[in-house]
Amino acid sequence: MPDATPSLPNLLLASSEIDRDAAARAGHGFVRGLLQDASTKVLEVFGDRTALDGRALGWRAPSAADLDWYENEGVVLYLGRAGESARLALLRPADDSREDLLTLRHVALDLDHDDLAALTTAVALSHWHATHGHCPRCGGATLPRQAGWVRYCPNDESLHFPRTDPAVIMAVVHPGEGRDDERILLARGPRWKGPHRSVLAGFVEPGESFEAAVARETFEESGVVVDGVRYLGNQPWPFPASLMIGFVATARTTALTPEDGEIEEIGWYSRADIERGLAEGTLRLPGRISIARSLIEHWYGAELPDEGGAA
Ligand SMILES: [Zn+2]
Missing domain, CATH: 3.90.79.10 (Nucleoside Triphosphate Pyrophosphohydrolase)
Known part of the structure; x- marks a missing residue:
């Protein structure tokens, strides 16, 4: 991995050891396989919020309900690999009824660099998916593809990529x-x-x-x-x-x-x-x-x- 150390020391959100493993995203059945593998770690993100487990993100093993969510075109984002496990974020709609959910700004000083980087990416993609449900070419509904990194328009087969x-x-x-x-x-x-x-x-x-x-x-x-x-x-x-x-x-x-x-x-x-x-x-x-x-x-x-x- 190239040395990405910035000139500014200790810049939060900007450093991570997570391997994004981008080449794996488009693999057939890739996310389905990860959701059936008990070593995968899953994080649920509701809009721009998530729940903590102590001073870490609330990673857990995947469940059958997660697979249902994915099969019904719910967004499951492949964040990459950290240590021995693949990391997925389930990007759910915002849930104002849950008072335990916190934003990235709330938790940034509590998390280690890998958790912080994972949440930064998940929150960015969560906002993008929530605001890009329609195709800019034809106005038709788009669907998540490539492990959450692309939205696809079935009408005109166009692909749409997250913006920064x-x-x-x-x-x-x-x-x-x-x-x-x-x-x-x-x-x-x-x-x-x-x-x-x-x-x-x-x-x-x-x-x-x-x-x-x-x-x-x-x-x-x-x-x-x-x-x-x-x-x-x-x-x-x-x-x-x-x-x-x-x-x-x-x-x-x-x-x-x-x-x-x-x-x-x-x-x-x-x-x-x-x-x-x-x-x-x-x-x-x-x-x-x-x-x-x-x-x-x-x-x-x-x-x-x-x-x-x-x-
Ligand atoms: Zn379209």
Whole structure:
């Protein structure tokens, strides 16, 4: 397996030892065979939620009811092989009556890397299946195929593949006169209130490179001109279908003109500003599962405490 270690350390959702074993997906009777093999491990996902077993996912052996679900065109997703066992996710509709079900965001800091990667993939595919029940060509109902990795239209025999939307996310840094004077650009969009601040981000447009998207999004959202765009790492972000590609960029201008409707607060923060803001509760950083947090800490040079100084 190639070394996929990102430049950003400890990036959650982004590392796994699961072998996706993609070549096996299209095999005739493959999923049926796994559902009749007691060594297979099955995870049930309801919409974007699942139940935990302690601090791990609730893996269990397959049952006869699972096979019925599959035979009736219920989605069974082959996640691959981990250790000695094949891993399947049964992708069920959301079930609001079950209070024991938790989202990926709820459980991300509890799970080990393999469980986290398995749930990230299952939640992403769950959303895709739930929103792609009809063929974009003819409007007919589509069916799951190839161990949950394809939807098939029986009308026109077209195949449809899950999508991932690339988005750039960037630490925009103004170098100033030296390390103490160096500042990072942090902002708050209308979705967040109060002291929340994060780095800028935006979707890559068709025909655009990552570097061009970093420069365009930064200029649109803040009015700042950047160069020296450098890749740092990436993270699947299945809320619902993003792949966040992280960069650092050097600001060549500092005047700020926040974009209407997109940015409500924006400012330059030195390392001392961040320490003071966290200590005083006037600054709140993105959660520890996010690449946004990793980008800020990578620039800062160490892990940061949460607001109020709590570790
Ligand atoms: Zn069709």
